[in-house]
Each structure stands twice: as structure tokens, then as C-alpha cells.
Amino acid sequence: MTTVVLSRDIEIDDDVRGLLWSISDLESLAKLIAVIALGQAQHAARIIRELEPHGPALSDDDLYAGARGQMRVRGQTEQQRDISRYHRDGFLFECISWIVARQEANDRTYLKDPHISSTTQGLDGLSIEMDPVEPIVIRATIFEDKCTEHPRQKFKQEVLHTFHEHHDNKRKPDLVANAVNLIRESGLDGSAAAKAAANVLDRKFRIYRAALTVDTSITTTDKRRKLFKDYNGLKDITKPQRVGATFVVDGDLREWFQTLADLVIEMLSEFEVEHV
Numbered sequence: 001m002t003t004v005v006l007s008r009d010i011e012i013d014d015d016v017r018g019l020l021w022s023i024s025d026l027e028s029l030a031k032l033i034a035v036i037a038l039g040q041a042q043h044a045a046r047i048i049r050e051l052e053p054h055g056p057a058l059s060d061d062d063l064y065a066g067a068r069g070q071m072r073v074r075g076q077t078e079q080q081r082d083i084s085r086y087h088r089d090g091f092l093f094e095c096i097s098w099i100v101a102r103q104e105a106n107d108r109t110y111l112k113d114p115h116i117s118s119t120t121q122g123l124d125g126l127s128i129e130m131d132p133v134e135p136i137v138i139r140a141t142i143f144e145d146k147c148t149e150h151p152r153q154k155f156k157q158e159v160l161h162t163f164h165e166h167h168d169n170k171r172k173p174d175l176v177a178n179a180v181n182l183i184r185e186s187g188l189d190g191s192a193a194a195k196a197a198a199n200v201l202d203r204k205f206r207i208y209r210a211a212l213t214v215d216t217s218i219t220t221t222d223k224r225r226k227l228f229k230d231y232n233g234l235k236d237i238t239k240p241q242r243v244g245a246t247f248v249v250d251g252d253l254r255e256w257f258q259t260l261a262d263l264v265i266e267m268l269s270e271f272e273v274e275h276v
Contacts, residue, residue: 002048004028005100011221012244015232018224019245021100021211030263033095034271037067037264041098041113048102064272071261071268086147089257091115092264093147094124096247097211101127101143108132110182123174128182128200135188137199140179141207141243142166149253151212151246152227159210160230166208167234169201176200203236209243216250 004025012018023029035044073088075081094114101111105127112126125143130136144162146154165171179200183193199205210228218227228244249256 002028002050003103004032004048005096005103007100007104007245010224010246012224012228013221015239016228016242016244017240018228019211019243021096021245021247023096026260026263027267029096029099030260030267032099033092033260033264034067034267036095036098036114037070037091037268038063038271039066044099045102045105045111048099064268067268068265071265085254088261089147089254090145092257092260093211093213093247094145097125097143097145097245100245101125101141105129108186110185112178112182123178126175126178126182128179130183130186130196135186135192135196137179137183137196137205139207140200140205141209142175143209143211145211147213147253147257149213149215151214151218155210155212155227156230159212160233163208163210163234166206167203172201206237207241207243208234209245211245211247213253214246214248215253216248218246219248 004023006022006024007019010018010020032044032047035041035047070091071088073081074084091114098111098114105111106129108130110128110130112123114125123142124145125141127139127141127143128137129139129141131138142163144159146159148154166175176194176197179197180190180193183196184190186193188196210231212227214227218224224244224246227246228242231242231244234242
């Protein structure tokens with residue numbers, strides 16, 4: 001299996017499992033994101049599992065134009081360009097989060113694809129793990145991924161709010177609908193998939209994973225503890241069910257993601273020459 005984003009356990013506190021993400025191969029990351037931006041996340045999953053060589057499964061001029069557009073900052077005003085940049089960087093970070101989850105997945109794990117459209121609302125990410133044999137969900141992981149210069153504020157005001165709504169099952173329709181779509185990939189039909197999805201509403205089968213970009217000031221246990229403070233407000237679950245992941249960016253956050261976006265565009269150009 002190709003490991004493009006490294007993920008290792010780090011200490012936070014007695015209530016939260018900590019993860020630290022880092023990039024092992026920036027060019028390979030850009031290639032995977034290029035494939036995802038072409039609307040081919042499932043093919044990217046096969047690349048990660050080393051079942052396919054790098055490159056898209058389907059090539060088309062319009063696909064490349066759309067993927068490049070996804071990587072570019074647009075807008076006539078500074079405010080419009082800022083919004084475009086935040087959406088673009090959010091997509092890139094969501095791809096990083098998805099790649100981590102895909103690397104850790106087994107053959108009975110089904111993942112919601114990253115949002116291709118920046119206007120798409122709803123779950124940042126969802127992972128469903130089925131029993132090795134039985135048509136039963138044994139784990140449902142809800143992802144909240146935030147690419148931000150203000151990680152504590154984002155976690156406190158947005159991530160925790162969303163997680164509490166899920167914890168209280170206030171977002172049942174969205175969660176169940178997404179779970180059913182993923183479970184159907186296991187071969188179950190609509191009714192059987194709906195029945196299998198029942199466990200996603202049970203807290204004991206659920207994991208919450210918050211992923212945040214941070215700068216180099218948040219690299220100690222104490223700083224991470226403060227960043228994820230109040231996570232234990234999600235009651236009646238255990239430490240492994242509250243995951244706090246940090247992705248440390250050394251330098252300007254937006255410049256780092258601009259560099260990544262430029263590299264993705266470069267990979268798209270290489271793919272286009274080879275495959276169109």
C-alpha cells in the first residue's frame with residue numbers, strides 16, 4: 001500500500017486520541033489529488049492500494065478543464081478571491097484527510113468521496129466499516145476537516161457544534177442517507193443496506209475525527225490539549241472514539257496550499273499529455 005500521508009499517534013489527554021499527519025511524498029500526494037479532482041476518487045483508492053499505476057482511469061478535455069478550475073483562485077474582488085481560496089484549500093485538506101482514511105481502510109471499509117464542488121454542503125467525510133462476513137456496520141467514523149489559521153476557534157465553534165448534533169442524532173437523515181449509499185457498495189440492496197445502516201445511529205459504533213491545520217506553535221501536548229478542549233463533552237463514548245488530528249504547516253498556511261495546488265495542476269498537465 002502506498003503511504004503518501006503519514007499518520008502517527010501522539011499524546012493529547014485522557015479523553016482524546018491524538019494523531020499527527022505529515023506528507024511523505026508531496027508529488028505523489030499531488031498526483032492522487034489530481035485524480036480525485038478529475039472525479040475519480042475510487043480509482044485513486046486503487047492507486048493507494050497499488051492495484052493501478054498513477055494516472056486517471058478516464059481522460060477527457062472537459063474533465064481536465066474542470067479539475068484545473070478547482071485548483072485556481074477566482075473572483076473579481078479580494079473578498080471573492082479569499083472565499084475561492086478558502087474553498088480550494090478546504091478541498092485540498094479534505095483530500096488529505098480522505099487519503100489518510102483510505103490508507104488505513106480494509107476491504108470492508110467504504111468511504112464517502114471528497115466534495116468536488118466547493119458549494120456542496122453536508123458531511124465533510126464518512127467512513128463505514130462492515131463486519132468481515134455479516135451485513136452489519138461495526139464502525140462509523142464522522143470526519144470534520146478544517147483548513148484554517150484559527151484552529152481553536154474552528155474546533156470550538158464549528159466542529160464541536162456539528163459533532164454534538166450528530167451525537168444527539170439531530171442529523172439522522174443526512175447521516176443515514178450517506179451511510180446507505182456507502183453500504184450498498186458492499187453488494188447489499190436498498191432495503192438490506194438501510195437495515196445495516198441502523199448501527200450508525202448507535203453511539204457505541206461511532207468515531208468522531210476532527211482534523212485541523214495548525215502552525216508550529218501547536219506542537220506540544222499542552223497546546224494540543226488546549227486545542228481540543230471540551231471534546232469530552234461528547235458523553236458516553238471512550239477515548240478512541242474522540243480523535244483529534246493535527247496537520248502542522250511550517251510557514252504561511254495559504255502559501256503552502258498554493259504550492260500544493262500548483263503542483264496538482266502540473267500533474268494534471270502531465271496526465272493530459274499522456275492520456276488524452
